Amino acid sequence: MNDIYKILENIRRLGSISVYYEVYCNSCHEFTGIGYETINKIPEYSECEHCGKELNLLKDIVVIYKVTQDE
Numbered sequence: 001m002n003d004i005y006k007i008l009e010n011i012r013r014l015g016s017i018s019v020y021y022e023v024y025c026n027s028c029h030e031f032t033g034i035g036y037e038t039i040n041k042i043p044e045y046s047e048c049e050h051c052g053k054e055l056n057l058l059k060d061i062v063v064i065y066k067v068t069q070d071e
Ligand SMILES: [Zn+2]
Pocket: 025, 026, 027, 028, 029, 030, 048, 049, 050, 051, 052, 053
């Protein structure tokens, strides 16, 4: 595992970073705007709302690390 991922994982354990999965279409190179909080919530079938192409959710998913700010 890459060092940067270890660091991110440690920060995530502290609760200052949340992770979610966003669907990115490799056909039209657009984010679909669909995000999932856990990998379990990702459906088996999904299609791109821009080009209508079936998405390969294993390939077309991008892990987003989001910094949670204390307010
Ligand atoms: Zn598309």
